[in-house]
Amino acid sequence: MKRSGILNAELGEALATLGHTDLLLVVDAGFPVPRDAHRIDLALAENLPDLRTVLGLIADELVVEGVVRAEDVPSHNPRLDSWLHERFSGAEFTTRPHAEVLGELAREAKAVVRTGAFEPWGNIGLYCGVDAPRWFGGEGVVVPEQYASKV
Amino acid sequence: MKRSGILNAELGEALATLGHTDLLLVVDAGFPVPRDAHRIDLALAENLPDLRTVLGLIADELVVEGVVRAEDVPSHNPRLDSWLHERFSGAEFTTRPHAEVLGELAREAKAVVRTGAFEPWGNIGLYCGVDAPRWFGGEGVVVPEQYASKV
Amino acid sequence: MKRSGILNAELGEALATLGHTDLLLVVDAGFPVPRDAHRIDLALAENLPDLRTVLGLIADELVVEGVVRAEDVPSHNPRLDSWLHERFSGAEFTTRPHAEVLGELAREAKAVVRTGAFEPWGNIGLYCGVDAPRWFGGEGVVVPEQYASKV
Amino acid sequence: MKRSGILNAELGEALATLGHTDLLLVVDAGFPVPRDAHRIDLALAENLPDLRTVLGLIADELVVEGVVRAEDVPSHNPRLDSWLHERFSGAEFTTRPHAEVLGELAREAKAVVRTGAFEPWGNIGLYCGVDAPRWFGGEGVVVPEQYASKV
Amino acid sequence: MKRSGILNAELGEALATLGHTDLLLVVDAGFPVPRDAHRIDLALAENLPDLRTVLGLIADELVVEGVVRAEDVPSHNPRLDSWLHERFSGAEFTTRPHAEVLGELAREAKAVVRTGAFEPWGNIGLYCGVDAPRWFGGEGVVVPEQYASKV
Amino acid sequence: MKRSGILNAELGEALATLGHTDLLLVVDAGFPVPRDAHRIDLALAENLPDLRTVLGLIADELVVEGVVRAEDVPSHNPRLDSWLHERFSGAEFTTRPHAEVLGELAREAKAVVRTGAFEPWGNIGLYCGVDAPRWFGGEGVVVPEQYASKV
Amino acid sequence: MKRSGILNAELGEALATLGHTDLLLVVDAGFPVPRDAHRIDLALAENLPDLRTVLGLIADELVVEGVVRAEDVPSHNPRLDSWLHERFSGAEFTTRPHAEVLGELAREAKAVVRTGAFEPWGNIGLYCGVDAPRWFGGEGVVVPEQYASKV
C-alpha cells in the first residue's frame, strides 16, 4: 500500500495530471456535474466525506495559487469563506456568479471531485500553481515581477 | 437484492448523478431521443410502463424543484397536467413549445428515460432541486430569499 | 438530487445489479483488488470512510443472507466480529482462510468496494438474499423449508 | 415509431440475433446475472414488468422449441408451470436444479432479460427453434424424423 | 429465430430507436455516408438488395408521416417517385436539392441504411410518425387540428 | 464507388483478412452465431439474400481449398450438395455432425456471414487456400507433393 | 486468400465505404495527417510503397470522377501531373493551394492513405464517382445533361 497521502487512485492520478493554471473543482453532493466532465465521485452519505476534509487532503498535495467560489459564499456562508482563506492562505481569492460556477467553471475544470457535502455553494475552484522557488532557481533565470515575492 | 426503491440499475445510477438544476426528461415511446443522449430505454409495450408510474417512482427518489412540459399539455392533455401538478406539488411549472422539448430540452437533458407511454406530449422535464433544509442548516449560513420558504 | 440513501452513483448502481447469491466484497484500504474486478474506490484517507460506516449504509439498502470473513476475525478482531453479528443479525455467518478471501472470493465478487479502513482482515463478503415474504407470497406457491422461517 | 411488437430496442435486437438452439433467459428481479452476460434490464419496480407479460411479448415474436426451468417450479410454483405449458404449448419442457439455472444456464444464455418479477424460481430459459415448415419446404429436401411432425 | 419481420438485428434495433420526427435515410450503393453517421450496410451486389425491397420491408414496420427525396426524382426518375407515392400513400412528400440530401439530410439522419441499389437519386428520407389514433385516444385528450384527420 | 466485386465493406474486409487454412462460415438465418464471433449480418428477409447468391459472390473473390458442411446435407438436402460441388469444384469436401457445425466450427470460424436463407443445414464452411501457382513459382522452390497437382 | 485486387484489408474496406463525391487522399510520407482522420499507414521506407503504385492499385478498383492536387504540381512536379492525367484520364482535374490540401482537404477526406513517397506535393485527392451507365440504365430514367456523355 501507499505509505501516505491520498488513498484514492483516481483522485491521486487527477492531481498528478494538473498543470499550472489548471482548474480543479471540489463540489458538494448536489453539484450538476456536466456529462463530459472528468467526474470523481467520492460522495457516500450526507457530509461523508465533508467538503473541508477533502479540500484539506488536496491542499496537502497540490500547489494552489488561486481559489474561486460563488459570490454568495463571502456573504451567505462566511464560516466556509474564512476557513478557505485560512487553509489556502497564499492563494489569490476571486468570486464568480453562482450560475457561472455551475456553467463555465464546470466546463473548464480538468476534473470535478464530488464530496458528500450538504453545504450551500459548497463548490470551490482551485487554480493550480507551480513551486516557484524550485521553478525559477535555475542559473541565469530572470524572475519576473509577479513571481518575485513567491521566489 | 435492493430492499426497496427503483430496481433498474441504469435509472438508479442516472438519478444518483443528477445535481441541482440538472434536467431529466421522462418521455413517451415516440420521443425522438438524440443519438448522443444518455438513453435509458424502459419501454416494452404500449403504456408498459406508463408515464405516470415511472414519474411516480422517480418522484419518490428525486428532489424536483421544476417541471417543464409542452405548451399543449395544459390545453390538450389537461388530465396529465393536473396529475403532474398534484404529484410534483412543490415544483415550479413552466411550458415550452413542443418543438423545443424535442430539440433544445432533449439536448440539454442529462438523461432521457423512455417509457412505453402512448400519450400525446407525454414528455416531461424534471429540474432537480436540493434538500433545502439540510442544505442551508449549517452554522452561520444566511438563507437567501428564494430558499427561505423551502427552509 | 436523490432524496435519500447512498449518494455514490457507482456504488448505488452496483447494488442494483446484485441478485440472489451474488457476493459483494467490502474491503479495507490494503486489499489486493484483482485487476479485472469491478473496483469501486471510496477510499480517501485512513479510516475515511471507515469499514463499519460503509457496511452500515449498504446494510440499509441490500438484503443480505450471508456474511463471510477471514477465520482470523472472530479470533483476532473480535470487536469487528461482534459488530458484524449485530448489524447483520439475520444472516448466516461463515469464515474462510484469509488467503482465500484475497484469492477465490475476490475473483468471485460481483464488485469490490474499497473503503479507507486500516483494519486487520477488514474484508467482509456479503451474500445477497431476496425479500422472502414478498418472493414467496404468490398464489399457490409452496414455500420450501429453508425459507419457511424467513417467510 | 415501430408500428407494433416489442418497443424495447435492445430486447428487439437481442431476439433478432438468436439462432436455432440459442438460449434466452427471462428472469426475476433477484437473479444473479453474471458480470459478462448480455444483461437487458427492464426491471423497474416489484412485478413491473411481471414475468408473464414479458414472456408473452417474447413468445409472440420468437420461435421457441424448448422451455427449461428449475425443478422447483412444477412442485413449488405450479401456477407458473401451468401458465408456461399453456403459453409455449408446442415446446419441449425440461427442468434443471435451481443452482444450475443460476450457474451453467446463466453462463450459456445469449442474453439475460431481467424483469421486475418477485416470483420464486421465476427464471425461465427459452431454447429457440426455427420455423420448420418454411425451413424444410425447399425442393428435394428430405425432412428428418424429429421435424416431420412440425413440418 | 424471430417469427416474422426484418431479420437484420442492427436494422431492427435502429427502427426501434426512432421517434416522432426522426429521419431515416435509405440510400443507394453510391451514397457518401458521413464518417460519424450510424451506417447500416446491407449492400451486397448490384441491386442486391434493391431500394424498393428494403423500403417495403421498413414501411411494414415503421409509421412514416413524411417522405423526402432529391428534386431530380419526380423529374428524372418518375417510376421511382410513383412507386414511393403508392407505398407511402399517407405520408407528406417533399423534395430537397440533391446536394442537401448528401449533405444536411445525411448529417441529420438517425441512421443511414445502405442498399445495393444502382439507382439515380436512390436516396429516400423517411420522417417517422406516431400511431395517431392510439396516441390521442386517452381520456380528456383534445386532438389538435393537424392530427384530426389521422385520428 | 468500387468498380466491381462485393459492395459490403465489412464482408470485403473480412475476406481480405483470411489466410491459408482459415475458416469462413456462411450460414442460414437461423444459425446460433456465438456471442464473441465476428458476426457479419446480411440477413434482411426470408432468403434475401439467399445462401447460393452469397456463396457465389464469395467464391468469385476467395481461393477456397476446402468445403465442410453438416452430414445431413448430402443425405437430406442433395440439391444444395450438388450445387456446392459444382460451384467449388476444386475444393476438398468433408462433413461434420450438425452439432459440431453449430459448436466447434462456429467457435473456430474467423467470421460468420449470416444470410437470409431459410434452408435446412444451410451452414457452409469454406477453408481458404492460396493461389498455388503464384505461391510456388519462385526460383529454387521445391513444390511439395500435395500441391503439385494445383501448381 | 483473396483471388485478386488490393490485399490490404483496411484499405479495401475504406474503398468499399466511399460514395459519390467522397474524397480519398493518397499522400506522401511527410503529410501532416490530422489526429482524427481515418489514417491508413502503408508507409514502410523511402518510396516503399511509392505514390504511383498505390494510386494505380486504387484506380483499378475505384470509380474516380475528380482529381485535386496542389497548385505547385503542374508547375513544379510536371512529371507527376502528366502521370496523373494519363492514369485518371476521364476525371476532372482541379488544383488547390498547398496549405488547403494540408488543411481543408485533409479534414474533408473520408480516409488518408499514407504511402512511403518522398515526393514534393505528393498528396493527391480522388473524388469518387459512380458507374454512370449502370446507374442511369433504369427504365424511365431521364439522364441529366452532365452525365449524358458518361452514359
Next chain:
Amino acid sequence: MKRSGILNAELGEALATLGHTDLLLVVDAGFPVPRDAHRIDLALAENLPDLRTVLGLIADELVVEGVVRAEDVPSHNPRLDSWLHERFSGAEFTTRPHAEVLGELAREAKAVVRTGAFEPWGNIGLYCGVDAPRWFGGEGVVVPEQYASKV
C-alpha cells in the same frame, strides 16, 4: 502541480491501486512485457531512467514487505543485490529462476514499470505490505505472530 512525490500520473495511480500481497514488477528496458500486462513505459534512453532511481522513488511511496529477483542476481550481479538489500532493508528476499520472472511473475504482476536500465536481470518484483502498526492498532485486535515484530 503536485507538491512532491512521483510526478508520473500513471505510475502514481498504479501505486495507489496496490494492496497487500500485490506484486509490482520494475524491469529493465529489455523485459518482454506481456501484451495484456498493465505496462507503464518510462524508458527513454540507455539507463534513463536507471533501475535504482525508479526503485528508490517507489520505495519512498510504497510499503514493501517482499523483494523477489532472478537467482542470477546474487551470483552474477552482486552490486545490484546489495543495493536492493540496503534500500528494502525490512523486506523478505526471495529468488526465482530467470525464466519464471519473465513468465509467471510477469503474468502475476498488477503492473510492469519499464525503466531504461541496461542491466542484466534488472527485473525486480516488489510484494506490497501494509503499515502494520497502523493496521493492528485497533482496540481489542490480537496481533498475529508474524506481524508482532513489525507492530
Next chain:
Amino acid sequence: MKRSGILNAELGEALATLGHTDLLLVVDAGFPVPRDAHRIDLALAENLPDLRTVLGLIADELVVEGVVRAEDVPSHNPRLDSWLHERFSGAEFTTRPHAEVLGELAREAKAVVRTGAFEPWGNIGLYCGVDAPRWFGGEGVVVPEQYASKV
C-alpha cells in the same frame, strides 16, 4: 530490443506519425496539458528526465524546421534560448505570448511530451520539416525558392 534510438514506444510512435508542419510540444512538469491532447507522460521526478535531454533525443530522430517558445524565454531564460538555437541550428525561431503557448499551441499540438523539467517557460514547440534534398531530388522537379537553400 531496438538496437538504438528512443526506447519509449509511445514517443517513438508519435514521432512516426508527425508530418510536415505538424507541431510537437515538449513541456515542463507543470504544463497544463489539455484533457483531449495526446499526452505522453515521461515525467518521473524533478528534472528527471530534464528538458534538454528529451529535446536532444527527439532532435536526433526528427526533422525540425521551426522552434516556437514563450516570449519570456529569450529575455528571462537566456541560457535555455541559446541552448535551443545551438541544438536546432537550422530551424526558424519564433515566439508566442506564454498564455498562447498554454492555450492555442497546446490545442494545435499533435502530441504533448511531458518531461520532469522544473524550468520556467520550459515548453518548446517543434514544427516538423521534411528532408528537403530527398524530397525535391526527383526527375523534373522544380525546387521552389524557399527550399532552394535546403536542397
Next chain:
Amino acid sequence: MKRSGILNAELGEALATLGHTDLLLVVDAGFPVPRDAHRIDLALAENLPDLRTVLGLIADELVVEGVVRAEDVPSHNPRLDSWLHERFSGAEFTTRPHAEVLGELAREAKAVVRTGAFEPWGNIGLYCGVDAPRWFGGEGVVVPEQYASKV
C-alpha cells in the same frame, strides 16, 4: 518527419515494445493471422512489400538472437533459407512443423507483420535478443557462459 528508419508508426511502436525472448512473426500475404493477434497489415499487392525487404528493415532496427521457420524452408525453399542465414548471421536457427508456425507460434507472437509476399512458408519468427555488451558491461557483473561469446 522521422529522419530515418522504418516509417510505419504501428510497426515502429511494435518493435519498441519487444523485449528479450519476445517473438515477432513476419509473414506472407496468405498467413492465417489469429483474430486476437496484434496484426500489422503492410500487404498491398503481390510481393509488395516482399518478405526480404521487410525482414531487412526490421533487422536494421531490432536485436535478433533467434530465427524460427517451418521445416519445409531448408528443404523446399533453400534460397530463402540461405538469405535468412546471411541476413541474421549471429542468430540461432531452429525449425518447427508448418502447422505449429500457423498455430502455436502465431498465438505466442507479440505481433504479426503481414507482408505482400507470395512465398511458400514465407512466415519467419524472430526471437528478440538484447545488446549483450551494453547489458553485461556494468561493474561487478559476472557474465554467464552463454553470453560470454557475445560480450
